[in-house]
Amino acid sequence: MEQTPEREGVIFTPLQVGATTLKNRILLSPHRQAYGEDNQPTERMIAYWVERAKGGVALVSGESTSVSRRLARASAESGPSGWRLTAWEERVIPAFARLADAVHAHDCRIFMEFSTFGVNQAAQSDFDDWHPPGGPSAVPSPGGTVIPQVMDQVSIDELVEDYGRSAANMQRAGIDGVEVHAAHGYLPMQFLSPAFNKRTDRYGGSPRRCAQLLVEIGEEIRRQVGSAYTVGMRFSFDEYIGSAGVTPELAEEYLDILAATGLYDFFSVSSGSYHSFHYAVPPMGTAPEAFLADYGRRAKAAVGGRAKIFLAGRILDLATAERVIADGAADMVSMVRAHIADPFxxxxxxxxxxxxxxxxxxxxxxxxxxFRGRRMHCVANPSTGREIYWGEGTLSQAKAPRRIAVVGAGPAGLKAAGVAAARGHSVTLFDENASVGGHLNLIKRLPTRGDWQTLINNLATAAKRGGVEERLGKSVAAADLASGGFDEIVCATGSRWDRTGFSGARPDRTGIPGAEAENVLDVAAAAARVLENPRSLGGKVVILDDCGAYLPLGLAEVLGSAGVDTEVLSRFAALGEALIATLELPWILPRLAAAGVRLSPNRFIEAIDGSRIEVYETWSRRPAVITGVDTVVLAMLRSPRDLLYKEILADGFARAHRIGDALAPRTVSDATYEGERLGREL
Ligand SMILES: Cc1cc2nc3c(=O)[nH]c(=O)nc-3n(C[C@H](O)[C@H](O)[C@H](O)COP(=O)(O)O)c2cc1C
Structure with missing residues (x-):
């Protein structure tokens, strides 16, 4: 077992939570990794948690686990391998026991979160036993349109029993405690929320009656596991829809009612629901660090020592964690994303x-x-989820250190350089720009995007630590590299935005007629100019967003805020397609509206004729014209910048490699992943 060095501070004092003694005040609250298979924990999941346990957290709370007998089989359809865990089936006990033992071996405790989706469960969720979603009342999920079946006493009793049986299974597996997911709009929260609970029976009508389901769940769990087992609850302190939902005042009332039952040992405070998920896991540049601290303080006051309070919400470093606890805003703090990025x-x-x-x-x-139904990965840490082969202690020293040239200091090149150098290779990093970071240096200048600099810093400091020699501010030719005495050359030269207007949706043409005109720019060139002078593109700008990424919308925000008449077109039904799953869209759309930006989905450009643009509706082909346009910005495809790579090969140098956008333009996650992989292979 690792010895974690001692450090002063309240975060390093132990805490008793129910029957569980925790060595410090830092936990990882539940988060879906989708590393399960056959509805039970896997070696991949165990390795993920063990890495974090080794790093020194006192407690991990495993991902949202099904408890309902109805969902047990439904989860077989939850992905290619049934990644959603179930606690209800006894067959899963041995796998949970392996998980518990592995985490305990590193002086860390583990709870499991129990969740039921209620109205948010897709209808017909079990292929062999189709049934509608159930909810407290006939109110659908904000994410859907199916009116749920109102849960009757039989189905409520069945569910309560399922929670109890699932808790007993976890107890038998050696899991230290269970946490009822009554946050983020899941079924128990639907009973707490006036938005969903319109009942007039003993489960609705007053806060005490709305809390009744959670009382019954707590009682049944206690009946099954006894008092010497830790039981808690995840709880949203604010649904952010005013008095239509759970307000902080109502939350205080609920905590008072639930704490008085003595059933729950802790309340893990979060916020948001399906109406406001972007507050549950706020993306970069939105909610400030420890943004729920005030709610934590109020929760502690409401509970008044009858239970412990855990608090999550963008707590990124130990100093902030210490402050939250020292200020009396929580007994334990959760640092989820911070530990996904760095388990240590x-x-x-x-x-x-x-x-x-x-x-x-x-x-x-x-x-x-x-959200996309894939396993969890991390843009900053490609080892996440790949701990079995890329975890601590797996980075082997190079048998024969070699001289390696890496061309391009964007995320792929920086990562490859840092990893190869850490393995003992002698690495020289070239970039024509004066600073490292590649295209992130542009994106980071957009409103709210400043934390991309954090990624650059992560990668740059790792490269420096490995002794990577930087040659920046001058382009390097294939011939110089070939004669430079390098054993391996890595081309991480990125991509360029295409400005022909070619789209896979229009195979009948090679581009947009008129796109060669001077008033047509690619999105990177446009952003570079606009960030210097927001009015440099004229008074009226049309942006064609055919990529769904942040850049076109971020550019529109800068333009609109400067008073430029700005319209964004997209052939897709929604703009910013890639920003839905990252929860960025609910933050940027109000800012775009405030900046007066017009969004026009289902529109594509037929032709550009100077200041006149012919557009059409995506499927109907109904035409329209936009006139008086000063600049058209195309945010469409990107092409690899791979000329250097081809020249090196043509020169007869065989040990050349291509990674990241230079191979195929994709996301930053693809770039850091490929940098890591090549750095380990060289
Ligand atoms: C990938 C991911 C998945 C999550 N899944 C869950 C979940 O299943 N249940 C839950 O209660 N919270 C879930 N959360 C929310 C986290 O527990 C935590 O409250 C949130 O990430 C804010 O903490 P942080 O800023 O330290 O990341 C998830 C968060 C992330 C990043």
Whole structure:
């Protein structure tokens, strides 16, 4: 077992939560990794948690786990391998026991979160037993249109029983405690929320009656597991829809009612629901650090020592964690994304190696992958989810150190350089720009995007630590590289935005007629100009967003805020397609509206004729014209910048590699992943 160095501070004092003794005040609240298979924990999941346990957290709370007998089989459809865990089936006990044992071996405790979706459950969720979603009342999910079946006493009793049986299963597996998910708009919260609970029976009508389901769930769990087992609740302190939903005042009332029952040992305070998920996991540049601290303080006051309060919400470093606890805003703090990015954040801080911490950027790719039905990954830390082969201690020293040239200091090149150097290679990093970071240097200048600099810093400090030699501010030719005595050359030269207007949706043409005109710019060139002078593109700008990424909308925000008449077109039904799953869209859309930006989905450009643009509706092809346009900005495809790579190969140099956008333009996660992989292979 690792020895975590001692450090003064209230966060390093132990805490008793129910039957569980925790060695410090830092936990990881539940988060979906989708690493399960056959509805039970896997070696991948165990390795993920063990890495964080080794890093020094006192408690991890495993991902949202099904308790309902109805969902047990439904979860077989939850992905190609049934990643959604179930606690209801006894067959899963051995796998949970392996998980518990593995985490305990590193002096860390583990709880499991129990969730039921209620109205948010897709109808017909079990292929072999189709049924509608159930909810407290006939009110649909804000994310859907299916009117749920109103839960009758039989189905409520069945569900309560399922919670109890699932808790007993977890207890038998050696899991230290269970946490009822009554936050984020899941079924128990639907009973608490006036938006969903319109009942007039003993489960609705007053706060006490709306809390009745949670009382019954708590009682049944206690009946099954006894009093010497830890039971808690995840709880949203604000639904952010005013008195239509759970307000902070109502939350205080609920906490008072629930704490008085003595059933729950802790309340883990979060916020948001399906109406306001973007507050549950706020992306970069939105909610400030520890933004729920005031709610934590109020929760502690409401509970008044009858239970412990856990608090989450963009707590990124130990100093902030210490402040939250010292200020009386919580008994424990959760640092989820900070630990997805760096499992060893605590240990590094304690050893005075803060500079080595891989810091969370807030890109929310971790969350987006889940929404897209994929396994969780991290843009800043490609080892996340791949701990079995890329975890601590897996970076082997190079058998024969070689001289490696990496061309391009964007995320792919920086990552490859840092990893190869850490393995003992001698690495020289070239970039024609004077600073490292590649295209992130542009994006980071847009409103709210400043934390991309954090990613650059992560990668740059790792490269420096490995002794990477930087040659910046001058382009390097293939011939110079070939004669430079390098054993391997890595081309991470990125991509360029296409400005022909070619789209895969229009195979009948090679581009947009008229796109070659001077008043047509690609989105990167446009953003570079606008960030210097927001009115440099004239008084009326049309942006064609055919990529769904942040850049076109961020550019529109800068333009609109400067009073430029700005319209964004997209052939898709929604603008900013990629920003839905990262929860960025609900933050940027109000800002675009405030800036007067017009959004026109389902529109594509037929032709550009100077200041006149012919557009059409995507499917109907109904035409329209926009006139008086000063500049058209195309945010469409990107092409690899791979000329250098081809020249190197043509020169007869065989050991050349291409990674990141230079291979195929994709996301920053693809770039850091490929940098890591190549850095380990060289
Ligand atoms: C990838 C991901 C998945 C999450 N899934 C869950 C979940 O299943 N249940 C839950 O209660 N919270 C979930 N959360 C919310 C976290 O527990 C936490 O409250 C949130 O990330 C804010 O904390 P942070 O700023 O330290 O990341 C998830 C968060 C992330 C990043």
């Amino acid at each position: 954040l605590i240990r590094k801080s304690l050893e005075g190696r803060e500079g080595e911490i891989v810091r969370c950027v807030g890109a929310n790719e971790c969350l987006a992958t889940g």
